[in-house]
Amino acid sequence: MVPSLFLLLLVAGAAAQGHDDAVARRTMEEFAGFPASDDGEGDRRAYALRVDSEGLQRQIDELASFSDSPAPSVTRVLYSDKDVQARRYIKGIMKELGLAVREDAVGNIFGRWVGHEAELGAVATGSHVDAIPFSGKYDGVVGVLGALEAISVLKRSGFQPKRSLEVIMFTSEEPTRFGISCLGSRLMAGSEELAQSLKRTVDNQNLSFVDAADSAGYKIHPEDLHDVFLNQDTYFAFVELHIEQGPILEKEGIPIGIVTAIAAPASIKVEFEGNGGHAGAVLMPARNDAGLAAAELALAVEKHVLDSGSIDTVGTVGILQLHPGAINSIPSKSHLEIDVRDIDEKRRNDVIEKVHQSAVEISKIRRVELSEFKIINQDPPALSDKAVINAMEFAAKQLGLQYQLMISRAYHDSLFMARISPMGMIFIPCYKGYSHKPEEYASPEDMANGVKVLALTMAKLSLE
Numbered sequence: 001m002v003p004s005l006f007l008l009l010l011v012a013g014a015a016a017q018g019h020d021d022a023v024a025r026r027t028m029e030e031f032a033g034f035p036a037s038d039d040g041e042g043d044r045r046a047y048a049l050r051v052d053s054e055g056l057q058r059q060i061d062e063l064a065s066f067s068d069s070p071a072p073s074v075t076r077v078l079y080s081d082k083d084v085q086a087r088r089y090i091k092g093i094m095k096e097l098g099l100a101v102r103e104d105a106v107g108n109i110f111g112r113w114v115g116h117e118a119e120l121g122a123v124a125t126g127s128h129v130d131a132i133p134f135s136g137k138y139d140g141v142v143g144v145l146g147a148l149e150a151i152s153v154l155k156r157s158g159f160q161p162k163r164s165l166e167v168i169m170f171t172s173e174e175p176t177r178f179g180i181s182c183l184g185s186r187l188m189a190g191s192e193e194l195a196q197s198l199k200r201t202v203d204n205q206n207l208s209f210v211d212a213a214d215s216a217g218y219k220i221h222p223e224d225l226h227d228v229f230l231n232q233d234t235y236f237a238f239v240e241l242h243i244e245q246g247p248i249l250e251k252e253g254i255p256i257g258i259v260t261a262i263a264a265p266a267s268i269k270v271e272f273e274g275n276g277g278h279a280g281a282v283l284m285p286a287r288n289d290a291g292l293a294a295a296e297l298a299l300a301v302e303k304h305v306l307d308s309g310s311i312d313t314v315g316t317v318g319i320l321q322l323h324p325g326a327i328n329s330i331p332s333k334s335h336l337e338i339d340v341r342d343i344d345e346k347r348r349n350d351v352i353e354k355v356h357q358s359a360v361e362i363s364k365i366r367r368v369e370l371s372e373f374k375i376i377n378q379d380p381p382a383l384s385d386k387a388v389i390n391a392m393e394f395a396a397k398q399l400g401l402q403y404q405l406m407i408s409r410a411y412h413d414s415l416f417m418a419r420i421s422p423m424g425m426i427f428i429p430c431y432k433g434y435s436h437k438p439e440e441y442a443s444p445e446d447m448a449n450g451v452k453v454l455a456l457t458m459a460k461l462s463l464e
Helices: 004-016 021-032 053-064 081-096 141-157 183-188 192-197 209-215 222-228 248-252 290-306 345-365 386-398 413-417 444-462
Strands: 074-076 100-103 109-113 122-128 131-135 165-170 235-243 256-262 264-273 314-323 333-342 369-378 403-408 423-428
Touching: 053 081, 053 141, 053 444, 074 081, 081 100, 081 109, 081 141, 081 165, 109 141, 122 141, 122 413, 122 444, 141 165, 141 235, 141 444, 165 183, 183 192, 183 222, 183 413, 192 222, 235 386, 235 413, 235 444, 248 256, 248 403, 256 386, 256 413, 256 444, 264 290, 264 345, 290 314, 290 333, 290 345, 333 345, 345 369, 386 403, 386 423, 386 444, 403 423, 413 423, 423 444
Parallel strands: 122 165, 122 235, 235 423, 256 403
Antiparallel strands: 074 131, 100 109, 109 165, 256 423, 264 333, 264 369, 314 333
């Protein structure tokens, strides 16, 4: 008995090209490798979804060579020369696959395989290829090059999509240059606040966002930023493939993670100001030490996070700077940047309020001024769409791959795509959970499993 899913997958494409049923059946068998069951519990033999693992690894290694730091680390910052080279490389692969390629005003890159009902909302996938200083070569990249390989797998199988399939390379998921994470996807999701702020945003060299974009070949008029916004019906679904960036899958020996929710961070800037003075001449009772106020607040962040009662609440003081920064000078100013995350928005916001209260109390006790407490962003968490989760589960079962439902504590472009499209994410294991460091690694086998799950998920969604 020919199963419903793969009969649909292949017969739909074959019918669109006028093939007879026998040809469709043969194509289906080549694609699937064997008849799948109607309930999704497929035979455990391997499918004939042949992932070119060597080719995928070669592309990852080639992309890693576009770096402003030496191997094995990767540094690829928004609109830098290396970023421009990486963009050119991705567009080249898209064109080799026969995809229709376009870019928007800020450099989000789209490669579309046009379906035979192109007027329907497309099924999209993708991630980013920018890399924070001295990081690894898999974060984001697996979700772009792996997505392109998934398209290649489906093309080689003879599959023909009903809905168009689109791979997106998002601009600047990392906040390295302008302090804005998920810049491209935020704009795509229609952030008017971001569109306005980018008109006056500068980097730490005082170069404006508009001028930096111009140097990379994107001549942005401020009003062009609104052209990046997407309509709610642009995509039928969005699925992102990504390394876990945590140790759970590797530790448990599970090849696939299906993400049910993405924790969203709030970013906070805090500054204390004291009197400063000579480290030897000012006696301890007379000091107004802005550095000690910062240290005390850092410990308060840890306390409030732990007191939340949930393991899903996390907080980090990632930046702590003292002025004037001399060993024999009492700090007159301190600057902290704090990241608080949770899948529960209210619980996270409660922690932020307690951190604010602590900052006020510390400033009074330490006799320093709390000159700034600014919430830079306070994004809501995102839930994966049930229909997309079902499609990912179905794909994993058909492939005979064990999977685990899990949350993402790192945030991704998917967080913002969820505002305009049903969303889901596929995780694969990474070595010791390492990420944002040169030791970051995903095995060819794990990447191939992720590509297969992504390919089948997109194929299934494209026919709905």
